[in-house]
Amino acid sequence: MNLEVILFGVMFVMALGCSIAMLFAPNAVHVALFLVGTQIALALAFLLQGAFFVAAIQIIVYAGAIMVLFLFVIMLLGIDLKESLVEPLTGQRGLALVLGAVLAIGLLFVAIQGASLAAGGADGTAALTELNQDPGNVQAIARALFSRYLLPFEVTSILLVVAIVGVMVLARRLSAVETDSRERAAMNEEAA
Amino acid sequence: MIGNIIDWIGAPVIVAAVKVVVVFLVLLVVTMLVIWFERRVLAFMQSRLGPNRHGPFGLAQTLADGIKLFFKEDFRPKNADRWAYALAPVAAMVPSFLAFAVIPIGDHVTIGDRRVDFILSDLNIGLLYFLAMGSLGVYGIVLAGWASGSKYPLLGGIRSTAQLISYEIALGLSLVPIVLVAGSLSTQDIVAAQAGSIGDVTVFDGIPVLEQVSSIFRFVPNWYIWSQWPAFLIFLIAGIAETNRAPFDLPEAETELVAGFHTEYSGIRFAMFFLGEYIHVVAISAMAVTLFFGGWHGPQFGIPWIMPLVWFTLKVLFFVYLFVWVRATLPRLRYDRLMWLGWKRLIPAALVWIMVTAVVNTEGISQSVRLGVFGLLFLAVLVWMGRGDPRLALIVPTKQRGREVPSGTS
Structure with a gap:
């Protein structure tokens, strides 16, 4: 039992709990707040992977700027009562189901591949750690972005x-x- | 037994936990002192006495106020949103505390064979972390404004959202030149880069007169303020706006909005808003010291790890004083002037300065000299931009306007 496992547990519960609560909250502001909670949990997940830069950007851009603008619009337009249940797009539900299934399959594929890679002894984390040590997370990202x-x-x-x-x-x-x-x-x- | 427990938890974790507790407690005490300091200094500037009854020099006044707030009735308006109303004060306070994690308040001390730095966590993304905590601090105000279920808080909340988002950009951009010069986002690296004095530059070595001239400046510390003062000005203005203090206290403009976003709060919840605001003031001051004024660097004598702490405290105290001074001096900005300053002046100025710094730093020699020259150019551009603004002409009435007033009415 080390600290990372505990942190992962906190992150996992927070992300999942906030996402589910977001789906079922009737109040638009509460939905936005749960989305903020999910973003922060995701930032924690990036942090656990050693992706410091992405974690900070996740909080600054998504939790700090975009969600504040969401709240701003909700407050300004006064959609703080129950949102309307009329669907303006026909076939929205069917399309959402299909796209959701595609996303789920994609995620499952990535997870299985990751697990098989790890089982095969390919140590991705060691390479990542090395990259984060030298020349450092921010520098490594900058090098990748501006060259490759x-x-x-x-x-x-x-x-x-x-x-x-x-x-x-x-x-x-x-x-x-x-x-x-x-x-x-x-x-x-x-x-x- | 105790050794086993330490082994199981791990010494670094224990050191970190002790640091967290110490920083938290120190910040609470500092807030108390800063509130007292502000009231006394404000009173002095307005020819009053200020709180001077409780304790020596009235030092215990804030403690008394805190106890009073703690035991006050905690009420909730009928229209308030229950959860968001309770969440808002916490959301306002916690990020301000968290921002202190990356501020180096002193050098290091060696306990046993373990080196303990006077910083909670030397993240390699220190500055970004600081900005992230600043951007999370917006939620407290936005939520308080919305959740109170009352119109003045809502107006204050909407105002502050626009203000904080606008000035966050300028604040973030003003840090970029420092990152360019220091080559690191870590606050400890930035402080380390400001060690020594500007007389130490080796550029002029061997040149007869200049070598002697440069050695005269050996007493001047090598702080970034000399070369990066435009970035510092932008940082300071945006920092004051981020803390919602005068002259940028529009979210709680008492002449228009009662008390703005915290109108409906009382007791301990109000105290949490107050605490968050003052910690934020100290955090911005500490960041200004860290980035532009050499952090904990200063003349060394006595016990090696105490003097850095003293220097850091004194420097931060100066900036807290500056905050109070500005509050006592400047009137509140009008809302459109606030937006004009943020979007049309500070952000373009910061972008120009980033480009100037990037160009100048492509070659490593005589940076200070060249940055100084470019700084003067920058000032010229700023003055030119200010003169070009038609609305300044509206504020400063011209002679023609004076003639339009009918002469017989007085």
């Missing part, structure tokens, strides 16, 4: 920039001149 995985990294960043620009175009307030010219164009269309 440079293209996916840059493509992802372009995707994010495109999303940001799109939001700005959609959400910006029109200036008086622009509103005026658009109204005139609409009137011309009506007249024609």
Whole structure:
């Protein structure tokens, strides 16, 4: 019985408990809070794997920024009563079932492969530990991101920039001149 | 028997546990003293006396207040969300305490054959951990605002969410130049990089006049503040905003929002918010000292491990004083000015400074000199940006505006 096992137990119970509670909580804010709990538990899981950088980013980005924005929107829109049970997308449930099954099979495959690798004596943790010692977790990630995985990294960043620009175009307030010219164009269309 | 137990748990775990308890207790006492200090200094600045009745110099006043709060009735508004209302004070307090885990408060001491550092945990992602705890601290305020089931707390909560998220970005970006210069996210490495004095630079060795000139500066410590002062300014402003203190105390603006997010809290729950805020102030001060003012470095004499602690405490005390001073001096910002400062000034300034630091540090020589030059350039850019803002013209009325006022009305 060492500390890591205890921590793993705490993480496991927290992640699973929060996820299940999230599904059954009727209040939108409570759902968001349970999701935060799940994110923190996942960060703990990364920490146990020695992935310090990913753990910190998990908390800063997901628990600290994205979920706060979720709460912000929920508070601002006042969806704090029971959420509506009308499904706007038809066939949502069937699709969710199929996709969930695909995900479950994928996860199972990864787990089985990991177990067989470990049984075969391939020690992935030793390599990981070595990488984390020299040159260190952050440096190792930086090296991988900016050399081997440079293209996916840059493509992802372009995707994010495109999303940001799109939001700005959609959400910006029109200036008086622009509103005026658009109204005139609409009137011309009506007249024609 | 005891030896067996120690072996079973493991000595590092015991050392860590003792450190946690010590840091926790010290922080509680420090909070008490800081609250007393703030009230006394504020009173002094406003020509009052401040609390001076309980204990010597009124030192026990906070203790008395704490006992009073502890025994006060703990009520909950009718519309409050039960669980979130109870969770909010804890969520506000715990991250502030946790942030202290990565702050090196002194050198190390050797007990037996074991080296014990005066830091809870030297994480290799220390700065990121600090930021993560800061970003978790938002939840306390957001939840308190929402869960109280009352409109003033809700307004305060929404305001603070926008404020904290905006200034978190500036705070995070202001740490990047330090990481670039030190080459590490570990706070202990950053403190170690600030050892020695700026007179020790070997760049000027062999050059007749400059060598003597540089040796004059041997008494000046090699702190990052000299080369990284723009980052420090951004860090300080964003840090004050992160702690929700004047002039950034919009979430609890008492003239508009009663007491903002903690309007509906009383007793021990209110005390927890208070505790969290003051610990956060001390944490930001300690981080400023660690990153920009050489951490625990200082002149060494006497017992080798005590002086670092003293230096660190004095430096942190200066920043706590600065916090109080700022509170006593500056009026609260208007909300749109707050957003303007955060998004249009601090974040672009931080991004520019990151690029400047990155460019300058590609070659290792005479960093301080070049950073100083670039700092002046940066200041010029800042002034230029400030002058270009049309809303500044609205605040400082021009002569033309003065003429528009009818002359007969007074």
